Amino acid sequence: MQNTWSKANERVGVLSILMRHAVDLEWIDRNPVVNVEKLTGGEYERRPEEKLKAFEAACADASLERILYELALGTGQRLGDCISVKWTDFDGEYMTVVQEKTSAKIQVYSPPRLQCFLKTVPRSGAHRLAKNHTRHMGKRHVQKKVEAIREAIGVLSGANRPVPHGWRYTAAIGLAGAGVDMRGIQSVTGHKTLSMVQKYTAQANQKAASRRPQTAREQGGKEKGKR
Structure with a gap:
């Protein structure tokens, strides 16, 4: 699973919990997973614009993959939270989103693009991504559908492949690039701490901040040239 480092680390974490339980039950003497090193694959990165456009083009209109994409990109929420959204939300x-990870209930303004898109989505159940009239689709089922699109456009594997969680990251970076402060970004993404928001937006903030000193340097050089 070296090409899916986050999933690999998750498996190791679950296995370690099971092994600790086995030690408590005296089935084994020690936890054999304790020294397994985690794989690294870098940070989530903003999806390049051309990859976003490629994903859009590969999706059928109002398909479940496109609905998930628009919800995640428009609201900045996690995939599981987008999957569970109801029409009445x-x-x-x-x-209105109840975040699975934090149990926090937040209300996120939907940008005009998302509002317009949702008007085109036919209603087939209580949820936006409906399995039947009362239940939403399973997360793994939706992930497989998204993986099929990613494979079709050539971004399923590789060290620098964009991942679906990157849609959330893209939303946060887009806000940072537009000059929104961390509190404002937090109000959209629902992160519990500003340190997590900083992790998502540090690159965009650094990029924007570099413009001011570089512009000042250029203007200073011009002033010296006039003397």
């Missing part, structure tokens, strides 16, 4: 402007 959207009032035309604001989307």
